[in-house]
Amino acid sequence: xxxxxxxxxxxxxxxxxxxxxxxxxxxxxxxxxxxxxxxxxxxxxxxxxxxxxxxxxxxxxxxxxxxxxxxxxxxxxxxxxxxxxxxxxxxxxxxxxxxxxxxxxxxxxxxxxxxxxxxxxxxxxxxxxxxxxxxxxxxxxxxxxxxxxxxxxxxx
Numbered sequence: 001x002x003x004x005x006x007x008x009x010x011x012x013x014x015x016x017x018x019x020x021x022x023x024x025x026x027x028x029x030x031x032x033x034x035x036x037x038x039x040x041x042x043x044x045x046x047x048x049x050x051x052x053x054x055x056x057x058x059x060x061x062x063x064x065x066x067x068x069x070x071x072x073x074x075x076x077x078x079x080x081x082x083x084x085x086x087x088x089x090x091x092x093x094x095x096x097x098x099x100x101x102x103x104x105x106x107x108x109x110x111x112x113x114x115x116x117x118x119x120x121x122x123x124x125x126x127x128x129x130x131x132x133x134x135x136x137x138x139x140x141x142x143x144x145x146x147x148x149x150x151x152x153x154x155x156x
Contacts, residue, residue: 001087001088001129001153001154001155002087002088002125002126002129002137002151002152002153002154003085003087003088003151003152003153003154004045004085004089004090004091004094004139004149004150004151005083005085005149005150005151005152006041006042006043006044006045006082006083006085006149007042007043007059007074007076007082007149008043008082009043009076009080009081009082010082012043012055012057012076015028015055015057015076016055016078023055026057026058027057027058028055028056028057028058029055029056030053030054030055030056031053031054031055031056031075032051032052032053032054033047033048033049033050033051033052033053033054034050035050036048036049036050037093037096037097039052039054039075039077040075040093040097040141040148041054041075041076041077041080041093042059042074042075042076042147042148042149043076043077043080043081043082043083044077044080044081044082044083045083045085045091045093045094045149046077046080046083046091046092046093047093048075048077052077052078052079053077053078053079054075054076054077054078055075055076055078056073056074056075057073057074057075057076058071058072058073059071059072059073059074059147061074061138061147062108062138062147064108065108066107066108066109067109068104068108068109068110069108070147072145072146072147073146074146074147087154088122088154090118090121090122090125093148094118094121094139094148094149095118095119095121096118097118097141097142097143098115098116098117098118098141098142098143099115099116099117099118099121099124099139099140099141099142099148100113100114100115100139100140100141100142100145101113101114101115101116101121101124101125101128101137101139102137102138102139102140103128103131103134103136103137104134104135104136104137104138105133105134105135106133106135111131111133111134112128112131112134114128115142121139125137125151129151129153134153135153136150136151136152136153137150137151137152138150138151139151
């Protein structure tokens with residue numbers, strides 16, 4: 001049993017109020033989506049539609065004090081609402097791409113990893129979460145390597 005979570009929209013509210021120069025000062029950039037897929041939102045876990053405004057923001061997806069501490073770029077749709085993904089469900093956004101599955105233990109050390117076709121994520125997540133040492137999983141888009149979302153064990 002697993003739970004996939006997008007990022008909470010409220011973490012990015014300040015960015016939406018900034019002009020292009022202020023965004024640049026924070027290492028961010030505004031875009032207008034010109035294709036779909038191509039601008040995967042980490043809040044809604046949906047691709048932006050062509051013509052939709054998105055922000056490309058630097059984000060610390062692995063802030064823990066560990067050798068795996070990391071940050072990278074993420075897209076956030078300006079009109080995104082925080083995703084509410086039913087448990088044991090993989091959003092279409094993730095199914096349509098090759099995904100890197102990265103499992104971490106309680107010390108935030110990577111203890112398992114694999115690259116899978118998004119259509120096989122349920123099988124991969126079930127297998128990886130079968131290891132009791134796994135505390136959480138990060139999914140990344142395998143091509144560009146960018147953080148996609150977090151997966152936790154759902155004990156309900």
